[in-house]
Amino acid sequence: MELSLSGNALKTFARCITCLARIGNELAIQASPSQLAFHTLNSSRSAYQSITFKPDFFDVFTISGTQVQCSVLLKAISAVLRTPLTSIDHLSVLLPDPDASKVQWTLDCYNGMRKAYWITCNIEPDIQHLSLDRRKFPSSFVVRPRDLNRLLGNFQSTLQEITIIATEPSSLPSDAASEIGGKAVELRSYIDPTKENDSSLHTQLWIDPAEEFVQYAHVGDPVDVTFGVKELKAFLSFCEGCEVDVHLYFEKAGEPILMAPKLGVDDGSTSNFDATLVLATMLISQLHEGNPMEPPAAAAMRHDQPFHGTGSQAQERTRGNVSEYPSDHTRIWSDISGSGAKSGNGVEERHVEGGRNPTTKELGEIQRMSTMHISEGRSDVRNMARGPNPNCHPMETDRAREPQERADMEGHGLSQHHPSNWVDADEDDDEGDEAELCVQSTPPYHEE
């Protein structure tokens, strides 16, 4: 096998290696005359990345025989690519014969230096294959990496897992008593409930997919998926470097999610490389706490998707976990289309300063948000409800109504947007368990 590449292809290649190195340790290489494929699987077997290159990605692409495969350590490839790309004229990769024990990576630099690395390779690698058909996923969204990074910036940087809750966006403003339109997607930090000393920042972020995502498709009941943040960020960096949007496909808790760069109109057919990242998701749905979808052991066997990392007994997350520490949760709103209580974690400021320039409509909302926060009257909240912005429909519901709603949640007829998402317009600041003006979590917690 012999390859050679330079210029922009080399930059893309280096970006691929960087991303792969953030996912797994070993790189499985499979080459055939029609394509070159890189795969890696992380050690907990919860993340699988695959990148394929067409022959015309390379300056030279020669494969002898039908298929060549080997595996190398990603650390070694990263060592090769430590040399600044701007000083490299071209990179050549050579596997002299299919049973060779070392694969040679050669850098020819502009300044005349030539660096030849011989990296030990395993010629009988245990190559996993995981190919999921994107069309089988019922739900998906497309987002600009920069935007999703900005949303992730609201979460504690050490956050390990995140939950995305997707609901069906209503197109019409619904009856204020039962439905809420607009903020169809929630991002929520997932903190392992078995961790004893939990001093982490808990964050919930509701966003309007119409504003934050380039595309969004979800119908039916709300679903949630919980997966690793590290891998997500690695893939976002990768896509951002390639200047493409991220397409994320999902189904429901327990089913893997798939991410791919959105290349061109036909999703890959026009490009000479493609990448996918498959992440396992937690089996326990955050929406149906206390009611796991199926017994963990059985679920673990499905689709070769082992339970993501933390420990098999962590699944018994009860609803109580959310309700036990209501005041520890930070609740914020997306600045784009909502109002929100400032819980003083400083995130709001960041939201307002950076990122997209809010439209005048949004600026108005932010102003109203501050106003609402300051005043104790209800009138401002009502203003929001009746405001011209169709994205913002605070739910005016009594707390008394909650048990009903909860019952609905547990049953089959789920409301799309939990009423407790929204500030209760009827309540005074002093009322209730918490003195803070805040949004109740989804799902609701018990009143005491």
Place this chain on the structure above:
Amino acid sequence: MSTSATEPEAADLVCQLDNVQGMVDALTSVRWKRHQDAVVELSEHGIVLIVEESRCLQAKVYLQRELFVRYGYSAQGRPRFGVSLGLFVDCLNTFSVPGHSSTIEIQYPGPDMQLLLKSLDSANACIYAEIRTRIPDMVSWDYNFEPAGSTPLSFTVKSSALKEAIDDLEWPGSSIQITLQPVPPSVTFRGDGHGNLQIDFKYYVNTDLLVAFHCDHQVSYRYKYKFLHATTSNIPASVIKDNRGSKLTIGRGGMLKVQHLVSVARPSISHSHVDSAGYQQPSRIAYIEFFVKPEEDEATGNDS
């Protein structure tokens, strides 16, 4: 014997330096460990500082008298003393103010054989330091570098490229083999550890990578990585910026000599003592020399 009427007259050496940062850069380039004992030798030609490790690696910094604004030498013979290199450099650093010309006076010996440093910048304030010195334990090992044969085996390579190559050669995790061969004229650095890395420098006329190359027969020697790494690990940024070259010479028995040039000249503010840059440049350079002993067993294909 000089009469000790006033201290400055009795001192072996009183010198003034107008660019402390340059001296810091020069001395930093021979730091490869946290604790290093240096031997300083004073003479009418200048100051030489020598550091050494386990009889395998030695470095010398030559600060000739022309680098100093004033160099008053009045010793009998050549005084030698030991001083902690880290302490000396860190102390000099406190006198160095970025962006300002910092002139200091160095005097030896003080009343208790100390090394005395004093700032001369300001009329209102003075920074003053004393550094304890020691009697050197042993005579500095004279590496007795001899040429390998009638023709030298040497090459001059861009310092930045040399540093880059040696940094890359950390990956194999092994000793480094340096090979010079006349046909085609090239220098090769190679490491064979858990992986292999070979870096080739070819002597083409049109690149400025290998500036000079002299070799009439193939030679190849191995050197411990950590010693080779010490020769470039703390090259000051000014060397890279000034696009300087480093000269490597292989002597008899495979002894490797690595020479760097570190600029001590002040980049900006003009001082009355400094003439136009062009004239003063040659003497505003400190010479750094490293000697690296080869590994004993490997001497493949070499003559004598």
